[in-house]
Amino acid sequence: MSVEQDKRLAAEAAVAEICDGMIVGLGTGSTAAFAVAALARRITDGLKVEAVATSKATAQAAIAAGIAVRDFAEVPSLDLAIDGADEIDARLWAIKGAGGAMLREKAVAAAAKRFVVIADGSKSVEAIGAAKLPVEVLPFALSFVVARLEELGAAVTVRPDYWTDNGNLVADCRFAALADPHALAGAIDAIPGALGHGLFLDEVDAAYISAAGEVTRRDR
Numbered sequence: 001m002s003v004e005q006d007k008r009l010a011a012e013a014a015v016a017e018i019c020d021g022m023i024v025g026l027g028t029g030s031t032a033a034f035a036v037a038a039l040a041r042r043i044t045d046g047l048k049v050e051a052v053a054t055s056k057a058t059a060q061a062a063i064a065a066g067i068a069v070r071d072f073a074e075v076p077s078l079d080l081a082i083d084g085a086d087e088i089d090a091r092l093w094a095i096k097g098a099g100g101a102m103l104r105e106k107a108v109a110a111a112a113k114r115f116v117v118i119a120d121g122s123k124s125v126e127a128i129g130a131a132k133l134p135v136e137v138l139p140f141a142l143s144f145v146v147a148r149l150e151e152l153g154a155a156v157t158v159r160p161d162y163w164t165d166n167g168n169l170v171a172d173c174r175f176a177a178l179a180d181p182h183a184l185a186g187a188i189d190a191i192p193g194a195l196g197h198g199l200f201l202d203e204v205d206a207a208y209i210s211a212a213g214e215v216t217r218r219d220r
């Protein structure tokens, strides 16, 4: 069983939660792409849903697959959102944003009555913290925000030649240890010009993790 097959199985398990009439948030990345494909298959079989996408890439893929995609700017709440993660632990704390979509992903997750992470077993960790933590940065405030992130203990790399769908930069942060992720999330949230980050601590309601072909569901 390959990692790709595990991504597909986790995605299909989450997509099985979708019911007629739902508005569904679609995440970004290679695992979320399997959810888009699985949802498209269910729509072909008669499921009636609408979606919002967390990135331009996902919107394009979903539309190409025949999914009705609405503009999130016009959608105040969603029934369910499904997205990948770079790390997820037993507390259902996650680090997201390797694909740079964490700001839109967090807004969509917050709008959803239920937010479900899908991942292959390699993303499952004892405690989050080894993955780089991406922070979306207003270009105007780049030096100031990087300095503040360094004061918080981060080794910062600004992604070269990269802009988010929102036209902003991404500062990838590595911390020697994530002693208090909630405190860190609050500290980053408080930096003017830091527009969003990949710490998802209280957002995740459930996760489908597939390892060696076996899908496990974790609930909060």
Ligand code: 5RP
Binding pocket: 027, 028, 029, 030, 031, 032, 083, 084, 085, 086, 095, 096, 097, 098, 099, 100, 101, 102, 105
């Ligand atoms: C994008 C994300 C992705 O969901 C995360 O990086 C996982 O991606 P993949 O499924 O390709 O490993 O947060 O911003």
